[in-house]
Amino acid sequence: MSRIVVRDVDAGYGAVRVLHGVSIEIRQGETVALLGTNGNGKSTLIKxxxxxxxxxxxxxxxDSDGTxxxxxxxxxxxxxxxxxxxxPEGRRLFPKLTVEENLLLGAYRTAAxxxxxxxxxxxxxxxxxLRERRRQLAGNMSGxxxxxxxxxxxxxxxxxILLVDEPSVGLAPILVSRVIAKIKELKDRHDLTVLMAEQNFNQATKIADRGYIIVHGRIEFEGQSTQQLxxxxxxxxxxLGV
Amino acid sequence: MVAGLLLGGFYAAVSLGVSLIFGLLDIANIAQPAFVILGSYAAYVMNSSFGLDPILTGLLFTPVFYFLGAVVYRLYYGSFERRGDESLRGLVFFFGVLFIIEVSLSLKYGVDYRLVDAAYIGKSIDLGGVGIAFRLLVPCLVGLAMTLALHLFLSRTFYGRAVMAVSQDRLALRLMGADPVQIKTIAFGVGIAAASLAGALLITIAPVVPSTDRDYIGRMFAITVLGGMGSVAGTLVAAVILGVAESLMATFFGPSWSLAVSFGILLVVLAVRPAGLFGR
Structure with a gap:
């Protein structure tokens, strides 16, 4: 059993306070959506x-098995x-390394x-x-x-535990659907726990079990199901523009 | 021509450190040639005092130079890089390091030419009518071995791949679980360790004085830029091109022109193909 607990967190950059008393929890096996439009503090919370x-x-x-x-x-x-x-937001690949080199760097962690x-x-x-393009430089690929x-x-x-920050930014809607569906598939297969920060509500709620809505650095609503959200x-x- | 090819292997050995530190880490370490000369003097001292083979000395001293490099990088990191004002002040710092090494060597050993003695120096082998001096052949082979070793380090090890990535995106590297400062310390140490061997090769080829480093600054950076910043294969090809170009120049126009070749190549590359031959 492992879970991440964030409790009453204030955070910001210099004098600018971005998060005000934020509390969230991501439990084992869940896919949790962190919803909010740009500039509300999603990325700051992930950081x-x-x-x-x-x-x-x-x-x-x-909280890892009680520790x-x-x-x-x-x-x-x-x-x-x-x-x-x-x-990370903006993907942050190593543009001058090949696809394969990028992947191998992902396994730098000793346990991996x-x-x-x-x-x-x-x-x-x-x-x-990715297999087809394994020798290509990451910077030369499409978004x-x-x-x-x-x-x-x-x-x-x-x-x-996998944190995903804004996977939809800069992608065509069809690609967003595909990437998000893949995250779900990989989550099921690897028995992952996922926190996904997203501004695209419809896409995020496709795979989320529950979610939080963050507005101006405060958690304004905690939905126990996507229907509640x-x-x-x-x-x-x-x-939804209603 | 053959001498030029052999010289190329040696130039590659001398330039690998710059290729690694300047090409991949983006650190303008102009003190690299001074570390090479330091390696030459280490080989000279061990050779004249204990009769140790210069190249063996170069190999034995790599851990010492690695440690020296790691210390220099930590100093540079703490004083400049961490505060984000490394570009110009860093250059001055490394100029200072270059100067300190050069002057220290002058004070300790004077400005006379120093040389080493080994069984193979002075001998040569006859290959189809072309005499090849061992004092050129051995450094060339060692240079090729060093090039291969660095290539394998960068492409096959986790540390090596992290070294290639570190100047592209530090935060992303941290997200891979690697500490960028540790990675740069290792890479810098390896780059300076290469200078230990390169210095031993240099004094095997020709006698050395503390100011010999000045002849190599231009060559090293020209080779690194021509090869394509940080490309190991590019460094080797560029080194051979420079070696051949220099010996042709020396043959047809006189040896005093050979130093102009590296700066000429540097200017042409920067104007025509700034990414270099193998630049990514």
């Missing part, structure tokens, strides 16, 4: 979990080492090195285009292919 942004107040910990591991004092590398992987063959085979099976590579690269680290007035107001 806090990954140790890229340090919270000013509150706690973030990984509580404080993430706010760990470096990003150590957090990755615990089995938490991030598909033994699984390279298996993970590589999974990645190529899930995204066959959709790059997003697939970013997801496959994160999975190379054999994570238990869909029925909520904030969603109607911001997303």
């Amino acid at each position: 806090c979990i990954m140790g890229i942004v340090r919270p000013a107040a509150g706690e973030i910990f990984l 509580r591991i404080d993430l706010t004092t760990k470096s990003t590398e150590e957090i990755v080492g615990l089995g938490i992987a991030l598909v 090195r033994g699984d390279i063959e298996r993970n590589l085979a999974f990645g190529f099976e899930a995204f066959p285009v 959709g292919e790059q997003q697939m590579l970013a997801v496959a690269r994160a999975l190379m680290s054999s994570p238990r 869909r029925d909520h007035e904030l969603v109607k107001k911001y997303y």
Whole structure:
């Protein structure tokens, strides 16, 4: 059993406070959606979990089989080492390395090195285009292919928990559907726990078990099911144009 | 021509450190030739005091140079890179390091030419009418072995691949679970360790004075840029091109022109193909 708990977190950049008392929880085996339009603090929250942004107040910990591991004092590398992987916003591939080199770097984590063959085979099976382009430079691929590579690269680290930040940005709707469906498929197969930050409500709720709505750095609503989310007035107001 | 080819293998050995540190890490380490000369003097001291083979000395000293490189990088990182003002001040820092090494060597060993002695120096082999001196052949072969070793390190190991990625996106590398500072420290150490061997090769080929480093700054950077920043195969090809071009120049126009070749190549490459031959 492992879960990530974020409790009463305040965070920001310099004098600008972005998150105000945010609490969320991601439990084993769940797919949790973090919904919000641009500039509401989704990415900042994800960066806090990954140790890229340090919270000013509150706690973030990984509860791993009853052992509580404080993430706010760990470096990003150590957090990755615990089995938490991030598909970052903007993909952040290594553009001048080949597809294969990008994937192999994903397996840098010591615990993942033994699984390279298996993970590589999974990645190529899930995204066959990556196999075809394995010798191509990542920077020369299309946006959709790059997003697939970013997801496959994160999975190379054999994570238990996968964080995905805005997979839909810059992609055509059909590609968004495909990438999101793949995340679901991979989640089921690898027994992953997923937190997905997304502004595209309809896409995110296709695969989410439940979700949070974040507005101006505060969790305004916690939906226990996608139906609850869909029925909520904030969603109607911001997303569905009702 | 043959001498030029052999020289190329040696030039590759000398340039690998720059290719790694400047080409892949984006650190303008102009002190690299001074580390090479330091390697030459290490070989000289061990040779004149204990009669140790210069190339063996170069190999034995690689851990010392690795450590030295790691310390220099940590100093550079703490003083400049962490604060984000590395470009110009870093250049001055490495110029300072170059100067310190050169002056220290001058003070300790004077400005006389120093050379080493080994069984194979002075001998040569006759290949189809072309005499090949061992003092050129051995450095060339060692240079090729070093090139291959660096290529394997970069392409086959996790550390190596991280070294190739570190200047492209530091945060993304951290998300892979690698510490960029650790990776750069390792790469810098390897680059300086290569200077230990390169220095031993240099003093095997010709006598050395502390200011010999100045002859190599231009060559190293010209080879790195021509090869395509950070490409190991490119470094080797560029080194051979430069070696051949220099010996042709020396044959037809006189040896004093050979130094102009590297800067000429540097200018032409930057104007015509800034990415270099094998640039990604």
